[in-house]
Amino acid sequence: MSRTRTARRPLPAAAGTMILLMAATTALQAQDRPQWERRSAATEVGPTVFHATRGLNLPTAVTAGGGEFLFEISHRFVPAISDEGTFLGLDGPVRYRLGLAYGITDRVMLGLARSNLDDNLDLEARVRVLERGGALPLQVALAGGMAWNKEVGGLEGSSTQYHASLILNAGLGDRVAVGVVPVFLSNPLVRVDGEESLLSVGLHGQVYLTEMVSLVGEWTWTDESEELPYDPVSLSVELETGGHFFRVGVTNSVRLNPSQHPAGAANEFKGDELRLAFNISRVLAF
Amino acid sequence: MDTRIAGVPTWLALAAASWTPWAAVGQEYHVDLDAPRRVVFISSATLDDFEGVTESIDGYVLLDGSGVREATGLAGTEMYFEVDLASLDTGIGLRNRHMRDNYLEVEEHPFATFSATVDAIRGAEDGFVVSARGDFTVHGVSRPLSLSCRATPVAERFRVRCSFPVRLEDHDIEIPRIMFMKLAPEVRLELEFTLEPVAS
Numbered sequence: 001m002s003r004t005r006t007a008r009r010p011l012p013a014a015a016g017t018m019i020l021l022m023a024a025t026t027a028l029q030a031q032d033r034p035q036w037e038r039r040s041a042a043t044e045v046g047p048t049v050f051h052a053t054r055g056l057n058l059p060t061a062v063t064a065g066g067g068e069f070l071f072e073i074s075h076r077f078v079p080a081i082s083d084e085g086t087f088l089g090l091d092g093p094v095r096y097r098l099g100l101a102y103g104i105t106d107r108v109m110l111g112l113a114r115s116n117l118d119d120n121l122d123l124e125a126r127v128r129v130l131e132r133g134g135a136l137p138l139q140v141a142l143a144g145g146m147a148w149n150k151e152v153g154g155l156e157g158s159s160t161q162y163h164a165s166l167i168l169n170a171g172l173g174d175r176v177a178v179g180v181v182p183v184f185l186s187n188p189l190v191r192v193d194g195e196e197s198l199l200s201v202g203l204h205g206q207v208y209l210t211e212m213v214s215l216v217g218e219w220t221w222t223d224e225s226e227e228l229p230y231d232p233v234s235l236s237v238e239l240e241t242g243g244h245f246f247r248v249g250v251t252n253s254v255r256l257n258p259s260q261h262p263a264g265a266a267n268e269f270k271g272d273e274l275r276l277a278f279n280i281s282r283v284l285a286f
Numbered sequence: 287m288d289t290r291i292a293g294v295p296t297w298l299a300l301a302a303a304s305w306t307p308w309a310a311v312g313q314e315y316h317v318d319l320d321a322p323r324r325v326v327f328i329s330s331a332t333l334d335d336f337e338g339v340t341e342s343i344d345g346y347v348l349l350d351g352s353g354v355r356e357a358t359g360l361a362g363t364e365m366y367f368e369v370d371l372a373s374l375d376t377g378i379g380l381r382n383r384h385m386r387d388n389y390l391e392v393e394e395h396p397f398a399t400f401s402a403t404v405d406a407i408r409g410a411e412d413g414f415v416v417s418a419r420g421d422f423t424v425h426g427v428s429r430p431l432s433l434s435c436r437a438t439p440v441a442e443r444f445r446v447r448c449s450f451p452v453r454l455e456d457h458d459i460e461i462p463r464i465m466f467m468k469l470a471p472e473v474r475l476e477l478e479f480t481l482e483p484v485a486s
Contacts (some may be wrong), residue, residue, distance in 0.1 A: 034364065035484055036316055036346035042371035042396035043342065048387055051380070065379020106379065211388040243380030285377045 014134035049171040050179065052245045053101070053109070053126075055216045056234045056277055057182050057253070057261045058202040058260030061128050061139035061169045069284040072099040073115070075277065076254035082272045087275050097256035110146075115257040118190060119151035122257040126167075130190060137171040147259035149190045161259040162186040175208045189227060198223045200262035206238070211250040214238045216247065221264060228264030229254075234277060244282045250274040305374075312362065312383040314484040315347045318443060321480035325369050336377065338385065342370035343479055349404065365402035365418055367477075368397040376470040389459050391477060400431065413438035416446075426458040440480070448477045 002156045050060035053070060064070040074097040077089035099113030107128040112246075114121050124145030133137045142165070149159040149178035163186070169179045181202035200222035208214040220232045236249020252273055267273040317323065323341040345367030372392040376382055384394045404418020409415075414437045422431035435448035453472045454461055461471055 034314055034346050034348050034366070036314065036366070039319065039344055040342070040370075042392075043370050045372050045383075045386060045392070048383055051383065060381070066380070068379055103379065193401070199351050211384070214351070243378045243382075283378045283380055 008168040030129045046131045047133040047139065047171065049137050049139050049169040050177045051208070051214075051240055052238070052281065054279075054281075055179075055218050055238075055250065056207065056236045056247055056249055056279060057206050057222070057232065057256070058179065058204045058218050059126065059141075059143055059165065059167055059258070060177075060179060061131070061141035061167045063107060063109035063126055063128055063141070064101055064283065065285075066103045066105045069286070070099075070101040070103070070109075070111075070281055071284055072097070072101070072279065074099075074256055074279040076251065076256060077276045078254055079272050079275070080267070080272060081250065081276055095254040095256060111255055115260060117255060117257075117260060118149040119231075120147050120149050120257050120260060122147040122259055124163075124258055127152040139167075139169040141167040141169075143167060143258070145258060147257060152190050159185065159190055161190065163259050163262070165258070176205065177208075178205045179203070183258075185262045187258060188259075189225060192225070192227060198263065202262070212240050214240070216249070222262055223266045225264055228266055230268050232261060232265040233269035235259045236277065247277075247279040247281070249277050251277045292426075312348045312350055315349075315444070315481035316484050317344045317346070317367070318480040318482040319344065321443070321445075321482075323479040327374070328476065329470040336381075338374040338376045340370060340373040340375065341478060342373040344368060344483075345400075347404070347481060359409050360422045364402075365404060365420070366399065366401045367398045367479075370396065371398055371424070372396055389454075395426040396422070398422070400433075402431075409434060411438065413444065416486070418483045422452070422454070423457075425457045425459050429456050433476075437481070442483055444476070444481045446479055446481055448475075450475055 049256045050062055051233050052060065053062045054060055064162070077085035078093045078095060079091065081088045083089060094177045095115065095117045097115045098111055099111055101111030103109050111124045111126070112122070122145055123206045124143055126141055126143040128139060128141040128220065144164040147161040147163070152159055165181055165183045165184060167179065169177060169183050170213045171177050183202065184197065185200065187192040200220055202218065202220040204216065204218040206214050206216045216236045216238050218234045222231055230252060232249035232251065232252070232253035232255070234249055236247045239246045252267040252269040252275065253261060254275060255261050255263065255265070289405050311463055323343050325340050325343050327338045341380065348364040350362055371390050372386060374385065376385060383437065400419040400420060400422050405417040405419050407414050407416050415434050416437050417432070417434045419430070419432045421428040431450065433448055433450045435446050437444040439448050451472050455471065
């Protein structure tokens with residue numbers, strides 16, 4: 001039986017509508033992509049400049065995290081490394097500092113530290129007030145506090161001291177951090193009458209050689225005095241292990257607390273005057 | 287015989303009647319940001335055990351129109367989750383920085399992600415076990431990952447719990463070997479969150 005090819009008839013209007021509807025819903029299915037969209041941006045973290053809350057002596061704009069305690073013990077050996085019979089000065093005597101700081105928030109830290117030099121008890125608050133990332137990361141902090149000296153023989157004046165610092169830190173690339181720390185200190189020499197106040201400027205830099213090892217250099221320009229005629233200088237190596245820090249180095253100063261260090265050093269920073277120094281700080285999180 | 291319904295051939299009318307496009311549209315679930323969320327990585331190293339915790343997980347699961355039910359050989363399913371790594375808290379602020387900068391490098395790789403398809407959904411005592419296969423990406427390096435998560439119904443929602451190990455070297459995450467082994471070569475990730483259905 002032969003078939004006769006006939007002309008194609010147009011679709012009825014209703015059929016056309018249904019096909020269009022099916023096509024439309026098919027298109028909708030093809031667009032059936034998730035409605036989900038990211039609802040919050042990645043957490044922004046502050047810039048990294050210095051890693052620790054201080055170098056060998058000079059403070060940084062870093063503070064302990066909110067709710068964290070930071071324990072510190074530091075030693076400065078009084079005999080010079082070159083002094084005979086003192087085992088590089090380690091036989092002592094020694095000036096030490098015991099400190100405990102607490103992060104009230106991630107930006108505010110309160111610390112209490114005792115140095116056995118003059119039985120100096122220092123209470124200090126530090127607030128990081130500004131930080132900026134980018135090519136030249138910056139952090140700025142303010143610090144201030146007061147100290148009481150309980151063992152100062154023959155003291156006629158006040159044993160109380162006040163200090164205030166502006167801490168300016170900047171990062172130079174990923175591996176170098178530098179800082180400037182102008183310090184105002186009242187009653188810098190508690191054993192000497194007439195020394196009302198001084199202004200010193202600390203300069204420090206740190207080179208992060210690896211993720212654990214870095215080199216630290218510090219120099220504090222200060223007013224000369226008869227008792228402390230030299231600027232404190234130090235060079236040290238820092239080891240960082242997950243938020244804990246160990247520093248060992250050489251310095252010409254054995255004055256450890258914020259109300260002591262800016263006043264100057266009794267010895268010159270040169271070969272036969274250098275003293276061994278070390279700091280250990282450890283975060284205590286409960 | 288050319289029967290017609292309302293002027294339309296019967297076969298076409300039946301086809302149209304059986305066409306249920308809305309039932310075929312996928313059922314989508316999002317992470318409920320108002321419900322508790324918790325992502326933990328657990329590192330058990332020789333000298334230093336520690337955890338990193340965050341609640342910053344988000345993402346979705348897209349199933350077919352039948353939603354969550356026992357099934358295998360599922361087709362057209364998707365899931366995607368991401369964790370904001372910069373929000374991880376190890377309990378020590380100074381260590382967080384160390385971890386972010388030195389290990390995870392979150393500035394370049396802010397999220398860990400899992401992008402997968404659902405293989406099977408099986409019944410379990412407290413709900414379902416959902417098996418998925420896909421890519422887990424962290425530190426910018428993707429690796430295939432198959433995992434099973436438990437999904438417990440809570441009204442229309444599902445409380446989801448997952449746990450799986452991650453070898454850090456598989457994702458080019460450096461492990462310090464000087465002085466202290468602070469980070470274990472393999473960490474365990476534990477995730478817990480709630481999925482809520484999203485209206486189509």
